[in-house]
Amino acid sequence: MNYFELFDLPVSVSVDAAALNKKYVALQKKFHPDFFTQENADEQEAALEQSSEINKALKVLKDPDATLFYVLQLKGLAATDEKYQLPPDFLMEVMELNEQLDDNTAALVADFEAGIYKEVSDIIAVYDDASVTGAQLLKLKEYYYKKKYLQRILDRMDG
Numbered sequence: 001m002n003y004f005e006l007f008d009l010p011v012s013v014s015v016d017a018a019a020l021n022k023k024y025v026a027l028q029k030k031f032h033p034d035f036f037t038q039e040n041a042d043e044q045e046a047a048l049e050q051s052s053e054i055n056k057a058l059k060v061l062k063d064p065d066a067t068l069f070y071v072l073q074l075k076g077l078a079a080t081d082e083k084y085q086l087p088p089d090f091l092m093e094v095m096e097l098n099e100q101l102d103d104n105t106a107a108l109v110a111d112f113e114a115g116i117y118k119e120v121s122d123i124i125a126v127y128d129d130a131s132v133t134g135a136q137l138l139k140l141k142e143y144y145y146k147k148k149y150l151q152r153i154l155d156r157m158d159g
Helices: 017-031 041-062 064-074 088-099 105-118 121-125 134-158
Strands: none
Touching (some): 088 105, 105 134
């Protein structure tokens, strides 16, 4: 069972936060280990595992980047240890940002990120799992990895 099925939500790259939270509360009321203290050890263990899975799913579905990656994984287009090859022109632009790390870099990265988001904003806004094309999914994948690369620049600035 995938996380969307667990929460009875449609597969999407942007999750309805209110529906997610409502379903989370309902699932925790049903499976939280505290409600199984009088049950046998097997039932307690099953409740603990289910509650843990619910919490992992919530963490992924609350984070837009993690949700996007999860959808790409469901579609067989992304793997945890994947070495994704970004376009050379993107890498050149980012290299220039990297060379001038200063107080203004965060704003430049934010502007850059807004530009790459524009390329996929229509796909994200009207994402329909039943009709999304392979080409659209590949654009989302490239966006995910570009955004991840930009985040590394910001992380270096903070570190």
